[in-house]
Amino acid sequence: MSLRTPLGKARGLGAAKEGASSHWMAERLPAIALVPLMLWFVFVAIIGNLDASYADMVTFMGSPWNATLMLLTVFCAFYHGMLGLIVIIEDYVQHHTIKHILVFGLKMYAALGSVLAAVSILKLTFGG
Amino acid sequence: MKSHPRPISPHLQVYKLQTKLPPLLSIVFRIFGAGLMVGGTFFFLLWIVAAGTGPEAFEAVQNFFGSFFGYIVLFGLTVLVFYHMCNGMRHLLWDTGFGFDMPTVRKTGRIAVGAAIVLTLLAWIIGLSVYG
Numbered sequence: 001m002s003l004r005t006p007l008g009k010a011r012g013l014g015a016a017k018e019g020a021s022s023h024w025m026a027e028r029l030p031a032i033a034l035v036p037l038m039l040w041f042v043f044v045a046i047i048g049n050l051d052a053s054y055a056d057m058v059t060f061m062g063s064p065w066n067a068t069l070m071l072l073t074v075f076c077a078f079y080h081g082m083l084g085l086i087v088i089i090e091d092y093v094q095h096h097t098i099k100h101i102l103v104f105g106l107k108m109y110a111a112l113g114s115v116l117a118a119v120s121i122l123k124l125t126f127g128g
Numbered sequence: 129m130k131s132h133p134r135p136i137s138p139h140l141q142v143y144k145l146q147t148k149l150p151p152l153l154s155i156v157f158r159i160f161g162a163g164l165m166v167g168g169t170f171f172f173l174l175w176i177v178a179a180g181t182g183p184e185a186f187e188a189v190q191n192f193f194g195s196f197f198g199y200i201v202l203f204g205l206t207v208l209v210f211y212h213m214c215n216g217m218r219h220l221l222w223d224t225g226f227g228f229d230m231p232t233v234r235k236t237g238r239i240a241v242g243a244a245i246v247l248t249l250l251a252w253i254i255g256l257s258v259y260g
Contacts, residue, residue, distance in 0.1 A: 028220065031220065032220065034213070035213060038213055042209065047251065047258060050193075050259045051194075051259055052190070057186065081161070081164060081169065082165070084161050084165065085165045085166075088158060116173060116177055117173060117176050117177070119180065120177050120180025120181075121180070
């Protein structure tokens, strides 16, 4: 006789091997953060640098606040976007192999893109 | 045990997108989100990596964004980001368990579209006045 509850036994037996709620929550926490971050990004980081020269960018990213908010925007956006696009791929791509290749490629793109952006930001922060 | 119909993914062939606002807003939210992850991150990387590369590369990319095609890209991305943000806040509201009745769904949908239009216009009015 097992003392485990039916729910405890069933957990992890689905196709995903883990609770979908972890993916769900991981997509939403950066979503909440992205509301103020994207407003800052558009109205301060982009509009404030529309006609910026290279030297202006070095000055802008030289501010610890600007660099920090930019890095947070990058990591939240890439992470949230990666999780969101994985769900879309899983919903619409039927072919098993193509689906997994797309999801893997997307994860690589998110890792490459976010680190590439972070290194570029930090290079400017430390003097260009 | 009573079973409830499970929520399914926005389905392009089943929902009447032409006549109903909520499913149209739902699928546009998805398409715009995908557009941001694909196109938005690409053009952002173009900009920030050019800035990290050096003065010549950054000037070239800044000139691109100042061109007619650059303006179209930027306008498209502002529409995508503000609609996805405003409708995303509807989803966050639903995640708390509120706002599921149809009058509220339609009302918050109209508010999200209106807020996205206001934010897009605001960004372009400020942007053009700063740049011009």
